[in-house]
Amino acid sequence: MSSPLPADLRDRLARACARRAHLPGQGTTVYRAAHLTETEGAFTVDVAGDVAVLSTYRAFPSGPELTLAERVAEVTGARSVYLKRRPVEAKHVANTARALLSPPDPVIGEAAPEVVALEGGVPFLIRPGADLSVGLFTDARPARAWVRDHAGARVLNTFAYTCGFGLMARLGGAEVVKNLDASRKVLSWGQENYALSGVEAPDEDFIYGDVFDWLARFARQERAFDVVVLDPPSFARGKSGTWRAERDYGTLAAAAARVVAPGGALLAMTNHAGVPEDLFAREALAGVRGAGRRGHVEARLGAGEDYPGAAHLKVLALRLA
Template identity: 65%
Template sequence: MLIPEVPDLVSLLGHRAHLSAQGTTIYRGVHTTETGGAFALDIAGDAGVLSLYQDLSAQEETELATRCAEAAGLAGVYLKRRPVEARHTANVAREWLSPPNPVWGESRSEVTALESGVPFLIRPGGDLSTGLFTDARPAREYVRASAPARVLNTFAYTCGFGLSAALGGAETVKNVDLSRRVLSWGQDNYDLSGLSAPDTDFLYGDVFEWLARLQRRGDRFDLVVLDPPSFARGKTGIWRAEKDYGRLVALAAAVVAPGGRVLALLNHGGVGTEAFGRMIQTGLGQAGRSGRVTSRLTAGEDYPGARHLKIQAWTLD
């Protein structure tokens, strides 16, 4: 194989065995820090998602998938090819990057997996993103444990943060995303937990436009969750988190009630924790607000040595 050494997968997976006993059946089974950056394996019930960060032949891909399946006891393994330029080619080479059928074993078009006892609908072959970003599990647990009355979940994707807030007792939760498809997926996740999911709680459209609209309406929230992509192309141009995060924070701060919080996430290996904090501070200043860090979180224990994800909760004056 082109991968010089495949680590002891059974041993690595064994380090995560306690997660299932604790009600989590979707997690990172093997992280890139444990494979020299060559690949990662995610587990969702009895389905595996194998992410490749280097080129392999079809035979090598199948061989690696087989080893992962046997080590983890999986029914099927799906493949995600993740070259450096994947974020730019996803729309033109989607089926090559994320084949809809498993590279090994049985098909699982949908899997209902648990995170801390909460069910989520996962689609292993649907896209590069399968329905839940498992590295943000500590942040969702934070939201569920400390959910205030009014929560705004921006860049909601399949609404994991919104669902966590609702399960934590929030009275009002609004989820905003530019994709109707993922908002509908989020409503399915609400349904799995037996929660009401009216269309009025799922706001379709550009997050920046919605933040401005909510400000004009006078809507205020006790917690605003910011979980933007690190890079995106939109009708207003290119979004780069390392340059534009402060502007996002400024817009979000305008709809945070006094004493409310901003939970800011950044998935960007090139921005350090302190630099991220300065970006947030700058955004607050632009909005004429002040605040302080009250919690710092990182990726979950199944991401050993990971430094890509920064999570900071700020309480605003």
């Protein structure tokens, strides 16, 4: 069923953007300009430099959809607006209806295939027309800041995507950072992010492969890291079967705990909205105990200030003995 545009749409967008007006002054030009809690669950707006990304969570007819994009351009001042359609079934049809869900060209303005935007002064390469995910999950900004402040000497960044956590760890003084992902494409993108900050790293710091396989390999080699970042998808299919965060996170946490150095930290994350934080903490700590380790919650982090009322992202910094 299609959804009409709220009558006060422009005012809502303007108020939401005004709440983020201080972020560019803090060196952050990639952020969420309007969250679902501010739009009655209908859409979100993300900004990367002078480009905006409109994500719809309800079915809009083409006319109102274009009107919405025009309002986004008007309020944000964006030179281009890209569209992402995110119906409930999007995760199931993303591979077969990619052009529909994530049109490669903007619906408003000129094409901007690549944009360099800042997070806390750190540049990241954003590709607004590339896919549903454009290069940086801005809700994890507080978690990346935590890693920069607590990196230690050795960091393992699993499910690395474009290596934001790995880059922050290097900028925080880590001597060795391994970025691990099952996609060569995003690891290459991560290397471009490193280059933007002038950070040199050998190719062997960008590891293509299955996270479980590599965690087992590191454990056999008795490799240990001061921080291990676990940021898996909520749902995925792999060679070992189907992964579900609500069912399998404890097993993953156990595998990761085996390669955390004594006194080190496991940064456990999930963006599964259906998993309450207390349950997530119990599962993660049960995994730590299953690896024969002791640990406690040192810090609890969530989404950034540009995600008001959001409860989907849970981040636990677990300190292991």
